[in-house]
Amino acid sequence: MEEPSKFERYVYKNASVYHYMKISLVLENGNKYITDAQFKQLIICGLKDLYGEVGASFPFDLLKFDQNELTGILRVYNSGLVKLWSALTLLGSYQNEACAFRVTQVSPFLLALSGNSRELRFGDQLIW
């Protein structure tokens, strides 16, 4: 049995190397069949359109994708957050159909994406 430990405290500022984004894709004419790979490719194209091949050449992960809701969770290095976010905001079409990305949550902690109090709803009430 390990001996009870002494008190220790550490404060980390900006120590997370990643940011995480919860996003959803809204298509003008309702949901299409999109695979996870197509979803990621769409975002990559948006990045290239905005920042060019070189500017867009940073990695990001599609940690999770829900095919029914067209929602996803992305992980990106901090240095790529602004570019990724702006590309998502400006993406306007997919296969000639008008679309928009909604960024529902951003955090340097993936754990925070599992507890968004703005999702607390009651009955038939629409929040935002």
Add this chain to the structure above:
Amino acid sequence: NATPRRQLEKCPRSLLVCEKSNFLNEKSRHDIHVSKHNFNYKISVLIPECGILPANISSVIHSFSPYYLVRDLPVYQLLEETFLEPLVKKGNFYALSYNTKIDEDNAIALLSSGQLILSLDKDTYEQLGLEGRPSLYNHKKAMRFVVTLDLTDKSLTPGTKRYQRVLSSLKDRLPLRYDFLFTKYNTGSDEDQTLNKLLSQYSYEEHKPAFSQHTLKNMPCPTLYPSDIQGKTLSCDPHHFLEWLGAVNLDISCENAADSFLSTYVCPEPQSSVSQALLCTVTGFISPENVFVLLQELRQYFDEPKFTPWISLTVHGFMDSPVSWGATEHGFLKGGENLYNFVCFKNQDYWLHMATGAQDGCPP
């Protein structure tokens, strides 16, 4: 003066505080950390090597206090005499304006300590005419102000001049009304009567926190040694551990190849495989007292020998709360996270991680 490229690479500031101690240590502040985090939206418990939620833990969760959604409550009501003495001053009562965004709207919070916090936009603040201070998180112009009223203070006893002035500001000058979430940790029945009387004057709904559980199978799990909280040798480091916890809560796969197109996320090292793990969550408006009772119960998990050396409890605060811990101001810049996580070890050692975003004071 940053170059355009550096501007593009900037990120909002975040803080992670990691504390290590032992529950049996009399100087341990785990009880204070829990009690000062007034507003809790979601709790998540992870027990590796466990398939069924132990009865004692289940029982505690199902005894969590109900909470109430009260529609269109005038804020002055929280100062009313009949309400003040039996409810506000006794403590264990929490109120938070519902569906008010701290970065856009006015937000109101009543802490268990009896402090009433009004986080107001400039117009509301000026019209209301109560003394406050500019928000700590104003950008260049002061657009947000915070009024803090200590309802237990003698100067705000009903009958005093100051009390009358505050009451008339909220009642006549600018009658603010919001939907509110209420909860009360039950310590006696006569307080319930006051609460019920108040509720009956308005449109309200009673809710029990929503509970769910999943048994996860065959998953990699980080190795944690209590002596190594920084993750230098024996444990994985705190950021990677919390990221993994996020992955578990969000049902994110950890089995990706390093060259995979979609995701390269993997469980951090050191790790081992567990055949099953139990994840259970509770969501609603949860009082710190309930969280503390649950924590006490989770500590007892190791009273009998268990396969796992650790279990985890995550508590998420409200994004739009005007405070995080105590009366420390909280804001929403790109996000409003204010969460904490306990890792409880067999020998009653614990780790406490407290995470906040850009518009937060350092956790206590």
